[in-house]
Amino acid sequence: EVQLVQSGTEMKKPGESLTISCKTSGYVFVNYWIAWVRQRPGKGLEWMGMVYPGDSDTRYNPSFQGQVTMSSDDSKTTAYLQWSTLKASDSGIYYCARGGVRYTDDNWFDPWGQGTLVIVSS
Amino acid sequence: EVVMTQSPATLSVSPGERATLSCRASQSVRTNLAWYQQKPDQPPRLLIHGASTRATGVPARFSGSGSGTDFALTISSLQSEDFAVYFCHQYDDWPRFTFGPGTRVDIK
Numbered sequence: 001e002v003q004l005v006q007s008g009t010e011m012k013k014p015g016e017s018l019t020i021s022c023k024t025s026g027y028v029f030v031n032y033w034i035a036w037v038r039q040r041p042g043k044g045l046e047w048m049g050m051v052y053p054g055d056s057d058t059r060y061n062p063s064f065q066g067q068v069t070m071s072s073d074d075s076k077t078t079a080y081l082q083w084s085t086l087k088a089s090d091s092g093i094y095y096c097a098r099g100g101v102r103y104t105d106d107n108w109f110d111p112w113g114q115g116t117l118v119i120v121s122s
Numbered sequence: 123e124v125v126m127t128q129s130p131a132t133l134s135v136s137p138g139e140r141a142t143l144s145c146r147a148s149q150s151v152r153t154n155l156a157w158y159q160q161k162p163d164q165p166p167r168l169l170i171h172g173a174s175t176r177a178t179g180v181p182a183r184f185s186g187s188g189s190g191t192d193f194a195l196t197i198s199s200l201q202s203e204d205f206a207v208y209f210c211h212q213y214d215d216w217p218r219f220t221f222g223p224g225t226r227v228d229i230k
Contacts (some may be wrong), residue, residue: 035219045158045166045221054137059217095165100213107213108156110168110177 002026004096004113011119012086019082022096022116029077030054033099035109036070036081040092049098051079054089086120124148124215126222128208134230135200143225145193145210154214157186157195160224161206169208170195197227205229 007021013027022034036048049060053072060070068091069082094116097109125148135141145155153173158166168177170186173193183198197204210222 037221044223045211047219047221061218081180097166099178105154105214106171106212107154107156107216107219108168108171110171111169112165115165 002098002111004098004111006094006096006113006116009117009119011121012035013122014086014088014120016086016120018086018118019080019084019111020094020118022079022081024043024077024079024098027098029072030074031101033102033107034070034072034097035097035107036068036079037095037097037109037112038092039095039115044086044093048081049051052102053077053079054102084098088120088122089117091120123218124151124212124220126210126212126220128210128226129221130132131223132226132228134228136230137202138199139230141197141200141204141227143194143195143197143208143227145188145222147191147193147212149215151212151214152192153189154212155186155188155193156211156213157184158209158211159204159206160209166209200227 005023030053035050038046048064051058051070072079076097097112100106127146129144155173157170160166174186207224207226209224
């Protein structure tokens, strides 16, 4: 069974740094894109970007470029989402999801992690 | 960027009735369109990919149709567990994927 398990709730202050994780299992980690999606309270879904663990290729939504860093550790089959300087507007739920195999059109997201709630407040 | 719109924003339906949700793309996305269901305090769940292919384990009452810019998700006979928010997602415009704003299906 393919599973993505995310790290727990984070409460941070503006200006602090943060890394959240997405531990995967049940498939060949290096063969599929991992996507990150933000959902603000009561709002819709925003695609942030994707990382390809096979060679750490990353693609960012221009709205998030420079604001976050996506990475992966093949030995741990884990993907990461990192902020160097948090803002209050970064508060929300962050989901990881498995995308498609590289060089295919099959980039629907399935399955999804359970989500990580990030609260940034002074 | 491909802008996705969904209508209606909220759909009130009685159990057992049919529901049809619409999704429109600002430019053609061919059939690279997925639908997700999200219940409160849960992550989205894939229902449909390729505009019309049901994901593994998804009941046959869910069906998707359309291509290009106009798509629909139909739930043939609503069950209590189907009351949720539904999002469409285009994955054609690489690498700038976008979601629709969602349609909430609630009990009439």
